[in-house]
Amino acid sequence: MLKVLPKSYFRNYIRIRFSIISSCIVFSVCSISFAEPFAYNERSTYFDQLEERARLLSNKLDAFARSDFNANDKFKDNSVGRLTGFADADINASFVEISDGNSSAPFLPKSEEVEEDDLSEEITMENQIGRYYIQPFIGMSVPPHQISFKGLPHSAEIKTEIGHAVGINMGRRWKNFEAEIHYGYINTEFKKTIFPFPYSSPQHTSGQSELFVGGARLGYGVPFGEGGWFRFASGVGFANRKDVLNLDYLGKITPYFGSETVFTYDFLFSLGYEVKKDLDVFVAYRALAMIGKGNFEDATMHLLELGLGANF
Numbered sequence: 425m426l427k428v429l430p431k432s433y434f435r436n437y438i439r440i441r442f443s444i445i446s447s448c449i450v451f452s453v454c455s456i457s458f459a460e461p462f463a464y465n466e467r468s469t470y471f472d473q474l475e476e477r478a479r480l481l482s483n484k485l486d487a488f489a490r491s492d493f494n495a496n497d498k499f500k501d502n503s504v505g506r507l508t509g510f511a512d513a514d515i516n517a518s519f520v521e522i523s524d525g526n527s528s529a530p531f532l533p534k535s536e537e538v539e540e541d542d543l544s545e546e547i548t549m550e551n552q553i554g555r556y557y558i559q560p561f562i563g564m565s566v567p568p569h570q571i572s573f574k575g576l577p578h579s580a581e582i583k584t585e586i587g588h589a590v591g592i593n594m595g596r597r598w599k600n601f602e603a604e605i606h607y608g609y610i611n612t613e614f615k616k617t618i619f620p621f622p623y624s625s626p627q628h629t630s631g632q633s634e635l636f637v638g639g640a641r642l643g644y645g646v647p648f649g650e651g652g653w654f655r656f657a658s659g660v661g662f663a664n665r666k667d668v669l670n671l672d673y674l675g676k677i678t679p680y681f682g683s684e685t686v687f688t689y690d691f692l693f694s695l696g697y698e699v700k701k702d703l704d705v706f707v708a709y710r711a712l713a714m715i716g717k718g719n720f721e722d723a724t725m726h727l728l729e730l731g732l733g734a735n736f
Contacts, residue, residue, distance in 0.1 A: 540555040548631075551646040553653055554702060554735025557604075559593040561731025563706070567612045567633070572721035573669070575680045580617050582629060582669065587612035589727050591637075596644060601644040602657065610635040610712075617671055631669040635725075637661060637688060637712065651698030660689045667720050682718040691711055696733060704733045 430547020452608040514654015565588060614631040647653045662685055669680040690713065696706030708729040716722030 429499060441722075448655060456649070471642040486520060488670070489630070495561075500565070502712075547647055548597075549647055549653060549655070550597040550599050552647045553597070553645075553698065553704070555597055555598070557593075557595055557731040557733050557735045559588075559595075559706065559731050561591055561593070563589040563591075563708075563727050563729035563731075565589045565610050566726040566728070567610055568723050568725075571633075571679075571723050574721065575669075575719035578620065580619050582617050583615040584633075585613040585615050587632075589729065591729075595641075597645070600645055602645055602655065603640070604643070604657070604659075605638075605640050606659075606661075607638045608636075610637065610727070612725075614669055621682045627672045629671055631667070633668075633720075634666040634716070635663045637663040639688060639690070641690070641692065643692070651704070652696070653698075653704075654693070654695045656691075658691045660687070662686070663688045663714060665714065665720070667718075682720055685716045686717050687715045693731075702735045704735065706731055706733055 468558070564586060566586055567584040570583050573580045573582050588608065589608055589610045591605045591606060593604050593693035595602050595604025612633050613635070614629050617627050617629040639659050641657040641659030643655050643657025645653055645655030665682070665684055665686050667680075667682040671678050671680060690710055692708055692710045694706050696704045698704040706729075706732070708727075710727040710729060711727040712727060714723050714725070
């Protein structure tokens with residue numbers, strides 16, 4: 425015999441199931457509603473980070489585009505996220521600017537850099553070697569093969585020997601032009617005296633010629649290579665010329681002495697190289713012409729000089 429449950433049982437059963445389902449739904453809704461703020465916070469942080477990155481990139485792009493970039497004027501309209509300053513930028517300007525956020529000073533345009541490079545590439549004796557210089561030197565003097573002597577009733581020629589020289593040059597440079605004063609001492613020896621026919625044969629002679637020379641020169645120099653230079657100059661001056669001749673003539677030694685101040689002019693060519701900063705070594709050739717006076721005729725000395733130069 426079948427038993428049938430009463431209707432109240434089914435009603436209670438349905439009511440319990442409905443309560444359970446309703447509780448689950450309410451719990452789920454509450455869970456979602458409480459979880460949404462956290463998810464919302466994470467999204468907000470993420471968007472803030474994106475906005476900060478966009479702002480930094482905009483700063484760099486604005487610094488790249490503007491030659492007169494000023495850190496105090498950067499991004500006046502940050503809320504819109506719009507790049508400012510492009511209207512003021514010169515698109516054809518050729519420059520590169522680097523900014524790390526702490527400094528806004530741009531590099532100079534390439535055109536200005538080229539102009540400065542062109543100025544720096546103008547190499548002269550003044551800016552490469554030095555404005556002032558002092559050049560002490562020693563050298564070898566090569567006198568003319570013979571000097572005419574007029575102290576006898578007839579003409580005679582005095583044979584000479586190679587001598588030596590020492591001196592100093594001091595000058596000032598204006599770009600490649602130079603002006604200097606110089607002073608030096610030159611000594612040569614007399615070897616023998618030759619008389620014309622039909623007088624006696626060459627006679628042994630002793631003596632010397634001394635020159636104390638001072639003068640001024642104007643010149644022009646050109647630098648080349650790494651520290652090399654050459655220059656040429658010409659000038660005038662005066663020399664105190666002292667000649668002493670001991671002549672063995674007809675078995676008798678007769679001395680002849682001469683001392684006079686003579687006018688000189690010279691031509692110089694020198695070649696130098698900078699061995700270290702503000703110090704160079706040089707060699708020079710100088711032709712020194714002297715006006716004749718007294719018993720000794722005019723003569724031209726050839727000087728080979730070697731020296732050191734201090735530049736400052």
